[in-house]
Amino acid sequence: MHKDLNIFGIRHLSPGGSFHLRAYLEQIKPDCILIEGPSDATDLLLQLGNNDVKPPVALLAYTNALPIETVLYPFASYSPEYEALSWGLKKGCTIRFIDLPTDILLKLKQRDNQTDPEIKSEFHRFQNKIYDNVAGLYGEDNYESYWERNFEHNLSLHSYNQGISLEATEIRQLVIDKEALALPYDHAYNEVREAHMRREIKKAISEGFSPEKIVVIVGAYHVEGIQTDRTTMSDETLKMIPRAESNMTLMPYSYHRLSSRTGYGAGNKAPYYFELMWQQLLGQNLGDLSAIYLSSIANNLRTQGHNASSATVIEAIRLANALTAMRGGEYPVLQDLHDAAITCFGAGELAIVADALNRVDIGTAIGSLPEGISQTPVQEDVARELKRLKLIDYKSAIAQELTLDLRENIKVKSTEAAFIDLTRSTFLHRLSALKIGFAKQLHVNQETASWAEKWVLQWTPEVEIEIVEANLKGETLEIAVAYQLKEELQNGDSLAVATAVIAKSCLCGLTDIFSNALAVLQHKLVETVSFSDITEASRQLSFILQYGSLRNFNLEPLFPLLQQLFLRAALLLVENSACDDKAATAIINGITQMETVAREHYELVNTEIWHNEIKVLAQRDDLNAKLSGIAFSILLEHNFVNEDECAREVSRRLSPGIPADIGAGWFEGLAGRNRYALLSRIGLWRELDNYVQMLDKDEFMRALVFLRRAFGDFESNQKNSVAELLGDLWGTGAESTAEFLSKELNEEETTKLDELNDFDFDF
């Protein structure tokens, strides 16, 4: 390449790099600035010069067809590329991006499937080892600290520029042969990119820009690749490279997202910290950075209610400076500041300051773009829907409530107007299925749940980002949601996931995915042996059936599935009922759900088999006694047993010789459901009375614990009824007995009862 060419190596997202780049540009005063970045995005990226653009922002390119590939270029206010762009636009330079166009980048990424991930990670380990060694030679614990101390804090332009190119070139020489061997595809990818960049540089020179008036800005690693005299890419070669059908857009970005990306340059781990550094560099006042940072930490700790005095801030700054001095540095690096904060604010414990460190490192900044700059298909789709559904007023930063009535509005003429609230609901459900935080549904109480929905709507920049990202899943909201649900269905492997997807697809009005989910549910159902999982699913389906009809959605395919679920649950009941009391809680819940389903869909599901199984459970003695009790109470509810049978069963269950905990546990189950069914059966109480009378002292103590629990949640009028019943039985008169029994306990009795709490069961 031409020797007069000005090449400036950078690290992405580096405030120091931006700072020196500005000085460098002032010094060279170029006519043409060439920047590493997709060449077909030049026009789009130039729009970032608009005054209303507020970083962080990003360029996103994505393929239209599967497999979805993306490339993302985030820019913060301190990105060197962003600085070059702003400077160049101000001075009227020609600015071009010179990397491969996005459609080629994406295609090449799509085809990268040959490499064994093990080889890839081994190469990265090798590469990281080199970086660690460099840091170790300088006495630093990690490369980031080394980098910050030696480059971000280096205020001499010349030594910065020389240093970064030299280091990157040397490291490149250490890794490049190994890369060619281990990762030939990556190696070639890099070669192609650099050949294209050289081609674009050559083109600029041939257009008449003199080389000494051109500044090329590339990642430091590429400096050597640009400088070489190797051939540039010819027109024919460029034509031969395959391209993927793709789109690109600018989008707002957030520091939070930036900080969660791995390996994208200096400032992405702690974007807000690096923004602070950028401001201090601009103000020629880098020395104040530690004071600003640590005061922010203190401020944050104080708002969380911790004690963080100014005196401690001063001590922390002194400690950070001392740590820096021990490493021979000039200003503390982020690690020094962290350690000082942990020692001084956290008394040595990270846990106390971790949250504050995170907040100040990352910050909450979200970028914004003026209207019209970023327009992706899904954004347009959402905008169209907002307008059509008359929701445009809700697109504001203030949270507003919206109540929807899903029923047909018969007062209006057109069908569209009649169902506008239903369409709105579908739209909002689609957004929340995509995890776009525009609308949050509020819980509405049961009686009105069938046709009313309440939402809170709030438009934030984060919503904008989430909508742009939905483009990766499909070009309209509907396609994106379908894709999302399909993914959930494929990744989840439980009955619950499939049921949830069925519910969501019904809410979002997606027929295809609905039938897919049904098929998955059916497969899972056969494999599931847990009674409570299946009852939960059937309860969910029954819920959809009850309320789904409002949504103009064909729910008929659900019928056979609900039947199947119900049947399987019924058949699993007895098998699942051989369990301990802890596991029984889930089963009891399941039985209640089954009863609800049986009641609501009696014409659909096979209640006969269900109640047969309940009968078996009620009769058998070898299952969980409490569950048998519950089953028996269901039989009572449905009048499947008469008075005599009831008395007989109670006396059988509570006969002498049956351990007290089993007998009383059974009664607890019996009393756990419909109490009025019990209170009306006098034979039952007679048997219970007999049972209690014949217990010896030790057994009585045991039984008392269970019986007390069983009666514990009876309401006071129910307790009165019990007392009256017993009064009749004992012949002591209903009222006087009730009065005697509901008296306050005296001290002796209370002590006796308290002793029961310490009763030791030898289970």
Added chain:
Amino acid sequence: MNNTTDILRLPAEILYKDELEALKSEDLNETKPIGWQLSPKAVFKFITGGTSKGLTITPKYIGHNRLVEIAIATLLTDRSLLLIGEPGTAKSWLSENLSAAICSDSAKVIQGTAGTSEEHVRYSWNYAMLIANGPSNEALIKSPIYRAMETGSMARFEEISRCASEVQDALISILSEKTIAIPELSREIPAQRGFSIIATANTRDRGVNDMSSALKRRFNTIVLPAPANLETEISIVTKRVAEISNNYQLKAALPTNQVIEKIVTIFRELRQGQTLDEKQKLKAPTGVISTAEAISLITNSMALAGSFGNGSITDEDLAAGLQGAIIKDEEKDKIVWKEYLENVMKKRGAEWRGLYNSCSDMNK
């Protein structure tokens, strides 16, 4: 101290005299903080190890170099240093070596106990002289902190949270004003540059005599963790066992790596409440099982082997030591140890069989 070989335990500045001399001569041209005999970097090297003038500097504190750096930086800012941690995490050891490296004197120590009084912290009187002549310089008995302030050197305060709060609070004025007032002589003794205090406190004592926040604020606190991984802990144990056996002239062969690895493995697993491969959860015993205990367990076993055995550690020796170290609360710990033996150690194969047999014989 003419014949140092007969002294039971040598202070660090004498034990590592050669290393300190070598570092000093290497360090001649470095700028040193006032009152320090070594530069901060040399102090760091003395603690974490390296070579100086061809002499190997043995590492004194292994595994957490950054904490050592923070400790030294704290003392550089003339702040006082508080080292806290579980028992046996080398708090005192680090504090002794830091003071030895910085001012060649680790002997100015106050041991915090329930009986420590304010006089121990500040000064007291020779009462015979006090009654005979009234308050005078001659009658004054200076505390270690007093002497450190006069000479601008390090004072150590061990187990600070063991002494009563009002005694602790006597430090507040010393640390913030850096003077000791002697109203009896109408005088104030200002501290010379280089004065600082290294205190240690035990996390297990939390709540006994909690430090007031006014006092805490005057310290930079560093929490010393248990060794981060098996290798570090093995190297710590190996090194200290060799040093101690040399010191005490134990007549037994040094334990093999295998023995140390076994002991450290058992200790780590019981301390963390899970096996090293994280597959099995364990019950942790009631007491602390620190690295320091592992060291003393092995040296004890060496003493047993040297005095009563054939000079090399047997499984029985180790079993006796383990029994004593792990079982502090008779009943519960015995069950914990039994479970560990049956569920973990027994299944570890032939290598562990001997130790398992001895331990289960012992734990009947």
